[in-house]
Amino acid sequence: MPQCMTSIGIDLGSRTAKYVILNQSGLVAFQVMDGGVHPLEKLRRALEKEGIMKAAGRPGIVATGYGRHLARKDLADQTITEIKAFALGAHYLYPDVRMVIDIGGQDTKVIALDGNGSFDNFGINDRCAAGTGRFLEIMAHSFEIDIGQFGAFALTAGGLIKVTSMCTVFAESEVISLLAKGEDPQSIALGVHQSVVERIETMINRLGRRRPILFAGGGALNPCLVKLLEDRLGGNLIVPENPQIIGALGAAVYALKQESGVRSREPEARSQESGESDQWPVISGQ
Amino acid sequence: MWRSLNIDLDPHCNLLNVLGQVYSDIYLKQDNRPEAMEYFDFVLSEVHGLRIRELLEHKARGGFIAGAFCLFIPDELILAAGGLPIGLCGGADLTISKAEEYLPRNICPLIKSSVGFKLAKICPYFESADFLLGETTCDGKKKAWEILNDFVPTRVVQVPHRKDDAGRGVYRAELDRLVKMLEEAGRTKISFDAVKKAIELMNNKRRALARLYETRKCQPSPISGKDALLISQVAFYDDVARFTASVDKLTGELTGRIAQGISPFAKDAPRIMLSGCPSVVPNWKLHHIIESLGAAVVVEEACTGTRYFETLVDESAADLNAQLDALAQRYLSINCSCFTPNHERTEQIIQYAQEYHADGVIYNTLQFCHTYNVEYARVEKALKEAGFPVLKIETDYTAEDAGQIQTRIEAFLERIKP
Ligand code: SF4
Ligand code: SF4
Numbered sequence: 253m254p255q256c257m258t259s260i261g262i263d264l265g266s267r268t269a270k271y272v273i274l275n276q277s278g279l280v281a282f283q284v285m286d287g288g289v290h291p292l293e294k295l296r297r298a299l300e301k302e303g304i305m306k307a308a309g310r311p312g313i314v315a316t317g318y319g320r321h322l323a324r325k326d327l328a329d330q331t332i333t334e335i336k337a338f339a340l341g342a343h344y345l346y347p348d349v350r351m352v353i354d355i356g357g358q359d360t361k362v363i364a365l366d367g368n369g370s371f372d373n374f375g376i377n378d379r380c381a382a383g384t385g386r387f388l389e390i391m392a393h394s395f396e397i398d399i400g401q402f403g404a405f406a407l408t409a410g411g412l413i414k415v416t417s418m419c420t421v422f423a424e425s426e427v428i429s430l431l432a433k434g435e436d437p438q439s440i441a442l443g444v445h446q447s448v449v450e451r452i453e454t455m456i457n458r459l460g461r462r463r464p465i466l467f468a469g470g471g472a473l474n475p476c477l478v479k480l481l482e483d484r485l486g487g488n489l490i491v492p493e494n495p496q497i498i499g500a501l502g503a504a505v506y507a508l509k510q511e512s513g514v515r516s517r518e519p520e521a522r523s524q525e526s527g528e529s530d531q532w533p534v535i536s537g538q
Numbered sequence: 539m540w541r542s543l544n545i546d547l548d549p550h551c552n553l554l555n556v557l558g559q560v561y562s563d564i565y566l567k568q569d570n571r572p573e574a575m576e577y578f579d580f581v582l583s584e585v586h587g588l589r590i591r592e593l594l595e596h597k598a599r600g601g602f603i604a605g606a607f608c609l610f611i612p613d614e615l616i617l618a619a620g621g622l623p624i625g626l627c628g629g630a631d632l633t634i635s636k637a638e639e640y641l642p643r644n645i646c647p648l649i650k651s652s653v654g655f656k657l658a659k660i661c662p663y664f665e666s667a668d669f670l671l672g673e674t675t676c677d678g679k680k681k682a683w684e685i686l687n688d689f690v691p692t693r694v695v696q697v698p699h700r701k702d703d704a705g706r707g708v709y710r711a712e713l714d715r716l717v718k719m720l721e722e723a724g725r726t727k728i729s730f731d732a733v734k735k736a737i738e739l740m741n742n743k744r745r746a747l748a749r750l751y752e753t754r755k756c757q758p759s760p761i762s763g764k765d766a767l768l769i770s771q772v773a774f775y776d777d778v779a780r781f782t783a784s785v786d787k788l789t790g791e792l793t794g795r796i797a798q799g800i801s802p803f804a805k806d807a808p809r810i811m812l813s814g815c816p817s818v819v820p821n822w823k824l825h826h827i828i829e830s831l832g833a834a835v836v837v838e839e840a841c842t843g844t845r846y847f848e849t850l851v852d853e854s855a856a857d858l859n860a861q862l863d864a865l866a867q868r869y870l871s872i873n874c875s876c877f878t879p880n881h882e883r884t885e886q887i888i889q890y891a892q893e894y895h896a897d898g899v900i901y902n903t904l905q906f907c908h909t910y911n912v913e914y915a916r917v918e919k920a921l922k923e924a925g926f927p928v929l930k931i932e933t934d935y936t937a938e939d940a941g942q943i944q945t946r947i948e949a950f951l952e953r954i955k956p
Binding site: 332376 | 927942945946952953
């Protein structure tokens with residue numbers, strides 16, 4: 253056995269690339285960067301800076317995300333899907349979590365966890381962009397607002413103007429014509445967020461609602477999404493400090509497990525709510 | 539030969555090139571293939587060659603060719619009237635844009651592809667068919683026949699939506715009509731002896747397929763799901779007796795492979811059952827994605843699968859009338875999603891999942907196929923209750939969602955075999 257067990261998880265998303273370095277005592281380092289044209293190259297350089305090279309005796313590297321198979325060729329040893337990675341990452345931080353919402357660049361997914369850090373069901377948006385980060389980005393663009401500010405902007409709304417189109421392209425023209433009519437921009441922005449949240453709620457209900465729910469991915473940085481989701485789901489969401497690295501963290505957890513069979517550490521913050529489940533039998537492992 | 543068929547040559551040539559490349563990538567590169575697959579590779583390589591010649595020779599001898607798209611058209615009656623039944627395909631993306639000049643975009647790709655084949659005049663089977671036999675199993679097809687009828691005579695058999703006495707009566711009466719129509723086409727009387735021979739011929743084919751599928755219950759399965767799918771697809775247009783013999787030969791080889799433990803799969807490869815819409819030639823998309831991820835497709839609950847062969851026609855009928863009853867009986871036992879209510883199909887799915895030791899079920903539906911898509915809700919519930927994980931994939935013939943589908947299936951495999 254190697255003496256110092258370190259593992260690396262990388263998550264090549266459609267918009268951002270992330271890495272997490274983990275050892276048995278916890279998180280060593282992580283970074284979230286814009287994907288750009290050569291996300292793999294960027295990742296490699298960043299990892300080299302951390303002193304990690306693809307060489308004999310290197311720690312295990314597991315890739316996840318949209319570009320995982322790309323990474324497999326010369327950077328990673330193994331790949332796992334985003335779904336498994338989010339499940340592992342969420343469970344690592346909060347073993348109680350029974351559902352994970354991830355709003356990423358190109359997909360939005362909801363994952364139902366059993367008690368052991370494995371998932372037993374999941375849903376992903378289908379090929380269209382409705383309900384994804386990309387959808388919000390395009391909408392923010394119509395308001396000429398930076399995506400990072402879009403949620404805060406919507407939260408200042410005095411009212412709510414519904415956006416009825418599901419399709420990204422139609423929703424965009426709907427927003428533009430509402431703005432042209434002189435409607436309150438904040439209220440329209442709130443409507444845009446609302447439509448994303450409704451989609452997610454449907455996905456959650458389809459799987460059968462479970463608690464507690466962790467909100468991960470870039471979407472969790474948006475305070476309006478967090479608030480609307482909490483309102484609709486009737487309870488607090490767990491939003492981790494760095495929601496974008498949950499996938500990479502899960503990949504690193506997997507890598508570490510592969511090498512050492514290590515068990516997940518005890519959580520610092522246990523959520524208050526009990527693991528209630530509406531339809532789904534929760535496999536009671538712990 | 540092509541000119542006589544009025545085929546549009548350039549696109550046809552293009553089709554063959556694409557098909558050849560895809561086929562070699564998907565099929566010929568598989569590890570550990572049974573030798574007897576050679577026959578099916580050959581049939582497919584000659585799909586637009588020798589087999590078409592045979593059909594044309596049949597026509598030259600005074601026979602006719604009837605094209606169909608669905609299991610509810612009894613091959614036995616076509617054969618008994620001196621015709622050759624051909625299952626027409628509609629599994630290629632290539633012809634869809636052509637069809638969209640006539641058809642709405644949001645209709646199932648199977649319908650669009652097949653109508654497109656006719657409009658583009660690139661399928662020699664379509665072009666050699668004297669007429670088509672449609673059915674009323676779904677609204678899309680029902681209306682598409684009206685359009686196709688402008689290009690090639692298309693007769694429609696009414697398939698009822700309920701398997702009760704009234705429904706049986708409708709279908710049985712339709713068989714009488716079909717007999718008359720086929721007698722005209724074949725300029726002959728359909729005789730008791732001819733039907734008897736055809737029933738035996740078709741039953742033998744079904745038995746051969748059932749024996750083949752039996753081998754897939756072994757762990758690991760001695761044959762890839764892709765190869766099995768190909769055989770099911772070839773079943774729709776190959777010569778019946780020759781096909782039956784070739785399947786038997788393959789099954790013999792597979793039995794030997796089982797004894798020696800030879801398989802294209804790893805010993806612990808997850809076993810997947812596919813359930814749902816037919817995958818007609820050259821739609822190999824889902825099988826290919828699943829098996830490329832290291833899982834084994836061990837059974838297809840589909841028309842290109844178990845539905846095609848699962849029940850036999852009673853061979854003991856004493857006169858033509860009883861033969862028609864027996865045919866009606868068998869054909870209406872097919873568990874298609876077009877029926878309501880339809881518990882039989884759900885029960886059968888569970889039964890297959892158990893018999894084939896499936897670790898999980900992937901429910902395959904074509905986009906906009908309402909009957910299979912909607913029926914999923916009930917099937918999903920039943921499978922979960924029976925303890926089988928299930929994943930629904932809704933797709934069409936394009937490659938654009940392949941990455942997405944791969945992620946879903948990969949995650950599904952991670953879940954069933956962590
Ligand atoms: S699914 Fe039903 S309607 Fe479609 S081809 Fe099969 S039997 Fe016919
Ligand atoms: S796949 Fe569904 S919609 Fe398409 S032809 Fe068959 S039954 Fe009709």
